[in-house]
Amino acid sequence: MNAEQPTIPRIWVFVEQQEHQVHPVSWELLGAAKRLSADLPGSVVEAVLLGHQVADLAPQAFQYGASRVYLIDHPVLEIYRNMPYAVAVSQLVTEYRPEIFLIGATTLGRDLAGSIATRVGTGLTADCTELSIDPANHILAATRPTFGGNLMATILCRRHRPQMATVRPRVLPMPEPVPDATGEVVHVPFDMREEDVPVKRLRLIRAEEQPNIEYADVIVAGGRGVGGPEGFALLQELADALGGMVAASRPVVDAGWMDASRQVGQTGKTVRPKLYIAAGISGAVQHRVGMSGADVILAINTDPNAPIFQIATLGIVGDLYEVIPALIREVKGQSYDGQAHL
Amino acid sequence: MNGDNPMHAVVAIKQVPDTSNVRIDPETGTLIREGVPAIVNPYDIHAVEAAVQLKERLGGGKVTVITMGPPKAAEALLECVEQGADRAILITDRKFGGADTLATSYVLARAIEVINAELPVDIIFFGKQAIDGDTAQVGPGVATRLNIPLITYAVAIEEFDLAARRAVVHRRVEQGIEVLETTLPVLLTVEKEIAPVRHAPLPRLIAAARYKPEVWTATAPVPFDPQQIGLKGSPTVVGKAYTPSPRSGGEVISVAALGLDAVVARAMAVIEQAHVRNLQPGTGVVS
Numbered sequence A: 001m002n003a004e005q006p007t008i009p010r011i012w013v014f015v016e017q018q019e020h021q022v023h024p025v026s027w028e029l030l031g032a033a034k035r036l037s038a039d040l041p042g043s044v045v046e047a048v049l050l051g052h053q054v055a056d057l058a059p060q061a062f063q064y065g066a067s068r069v070y071l072i073d074h075p076v077l078e079i080y081r082n083m084p085y086a087v088a089v090s091q092l093v094t095e096y097r098p099e100i101f102l103i104g105a106t107t108l109g110r111d112l113a114g115s116i117a118t119r120v121g122t123g124l125t126a127d128c129t130e131l132s133i134d135p136a137n138h139i140l141a142a143t144r145p146t147f148g149g150n151l152m153a154t155i156l157c158r159r160h161r162p163q164m165a166t167v168r169p170r171v172l173p174m175p176e177p178v179p180d181a182t183g184e185v186v187h188v189p190f191d192m193r194e195e196d197v198p199v200k201r202l203r204l205i206r207a208e209e210q211p212n213i214e215y216a217d218v219i220v221a222g223g224r225g226v227g228g229p230e231g232f233a234l235l236q237e238l239a240d241a242l243g244g245m246v247a248a249s250r251p252v253v254d255a256g257w258m259d260a261s262r263q264v265g266q267t268g269k270t271v272r273p274k275l276y277i278a279a280g281i282s283g284a285v286q287h288r289v290g291m292s293g294a295d296v297i298l299a300i301n302t303d304p305n306a307p308i309f310q311i312a313t314l315g316i317v318g319d320l321y322e323v324i325p326a327l328i329r330e331v332k333g334q335s336y337d338g339q340a341h342l
Numbered sequence B: 001m002n003g004d005n006p007m008h009a010v011v012a013i014k015q016v017p018d019t020s021n022v023r024i025d026p027e028t029g030t031l032i033r034e035g036v037p038a039i040v041n042p043y044d045i046h047a048v049e050a051a052v053q054l055k056e057r058l059g060g061g062k063v064t065v066i067t068m069g070p071p072k073a074a075e076a077l078l079e080c081v082e083q084g085a086d087r088a089i090l091i092t093d094r095k096f097g098g099a100d101t102l103a104t105s106y107v108l109a110r111a112i113e114v115i116n117a118e119l120p121v122d123i124i125f126f127g128k129q130a131i132d133g134d135t136a137q138v139g140p141g142v143a144t145r146l147n148i149p150l151i152t153y154a155v156a157i158e159e160f161d162l163a164a165r166r167a168v169v170h171r172r173v174e175q176g177i178e179v180l181e182t183t184l185p186v187l188l189t190v191e192k193e194i195a196p197v198r199h200a201p202l203p204r205l206i207a208a209a210r211y212k213p214e215v216w217t218a219t220a221p222v223p224f225d226p227q228q229i230g231l232k233g234s235p236t237v238v239g240k241a242y243t244p245s246p247r248s249g250g251e252v253i254s255v256a257a258l259g260l261d262a263v264v265a266r267a268m269a270v271i272e273q274a275h276v277r278n279l280q281p282g283t284g285v286v287s
């Protein structure tokens, strides 16, 4: 960057779309970019959107806070492949020189971010849980857990630009969209022939629809204390009564009682429900990093010293096989008028 | 690169502290590192296994394992030789210290270039991520530097055609399994499913016990660019490190002390506090 000439600090967010669906982490990142922008004088929040025939997705980016969308629309970008995406985005970065560039730490985002950072020769901090602007020097302070969540490290990228970071879905809150927000679409030309792309997708073997616990409002999670797969039927009953989903700690998944897609924690999913009920979960740090963003945590554990109680809104020392059935009865028996708790 | 030669695979591995043994000193709030065993990064063991199994499937070839790390990382390389690797290179020098993912990918990519010049490389394996840093960035960085195709989260190699210079690889994505055709050479970062780990047969254990990994430094036999290694080559620095302050908890009540009814009443109050909307009695439907 030309040091003499002050340029507008651009905060960029990669809008991840596949099959015309935008991954909600993109909006969470736009929300974060807006907050960063408030602390970075003169900065603007902008979005990068790639794909084929995806221009109609741009207005959503405006609603979530982007003032401008850089759109690269090209047939080779129809499905995500590392090379054309990395080349296209890197060209854009080289041309517009953003100050900060945020990407979702999804399968796609993790594949892409490292390639872009290497191409443009800059620093990248993976899986951040907190982003802020250092008030002294206006650089990005990207905080991430290391050593299995036992230690938090704040990473700085002092001299190289853009300062890149990835953030997992649900680590940051979802902003409210502004319905009538508008902005500018910059159509960016891109030149690549299909013959020059070394990787082709032959087919996609679709998995059964995976339970998406990340965006559930209510989660009833069970740990090793549930004792076996049968006990999860009870948790499912409570989850159904509350309109929620069942999740699990890692030992439960390792034992095969529940599918890996339901694991919460460092090596599982990050969740932010309104209500998280933890039954028979001790509350190891690797589990807590995945659920401490819940609004309300209700923990049930026989051990009064279980670490989960340190973060629970309400802790119940007791046998889950006594407490959960009583809760189910109460929830099912409770008559709501549909208004009282809005 | 290759044509008539037998397959040549390079596997990049990392020795990591066994994070399941990392503990926090409750008094000082700092990490207790003493006595934490060093292990081969679990995903990398499967990467080595995948390379060895590919060699067997093709009826021959060579597997070269490399690592950048402290001298002690030689132990990790020997484990890979036990698994069936033919050559092991330890890239070690104080000058590499403090490397972030960009500097690490430079060193590994440069080393692979040199290895490739000696014997052309057809495929490169990385574990999908290292459990100490969990960044998953070094593999993609190396593929980008070498300007070869990258396939992350690989779970199977369906076809591998050396002569036709192509492979068909399955990778796990959110929607399911993506089946990709790629040109060779290719770089894969692998999930554990790519190859189950087998027990090493005795002759290999004996061979590994005698094996001495080659040692490369920052200057010999490959001169690495001093500007691109270690702290100098790393755009990112750790500003500060601290133990996370836990979210503060609320009250803890017990069934034994209050009785079940009182406890459930309190739990219901907390559930209501969560504003779980429009709860319909019996149906469990939330709109």
Ligand SMILES: Cc1cc2nc3c(=O)[nH]c(=O)nc-3n(C[C@H](O)[C@H](O)[C@H](O)COP(=O)(O)OP(=O)(O)OC[C@H]3O[C@@H](n4cnc5c(N)ncnc54)[C@H](O)[C@@H]3O)c2cc1C
Binding pocket: A148, A222, A223, A224, A225, A226, A248, A249, A250, A251, A252, A263, A264, A265, A266, A267, A268, A269, A279, A280, A281, A282, A283, A284, A285, A286, A287, A290, A300, A301, A302, A303, A306, A318, A319, A320, A321, B019, B020, B021, B131
């Ligand atoms: C690198 C790494 C990554 C990890 N990633 C994850 C992750 O993503 N997610 C994760 O969850 N863990 C993860 N772990 C594992 C984590 O350290 C813990 O081992 C795990 O979370 C413990 O699960 P748990 O609470 O179900 O089991 P336990 O720790 O065994 O706890 C069981 C609890 O159930 C209670 N209990 C028993 N019976 C009853 C009963 N009848 N009623 C009520 N309570 C009862 C017990 O008092 C106990 O507190 C990871 C570990 C490592 C090293």
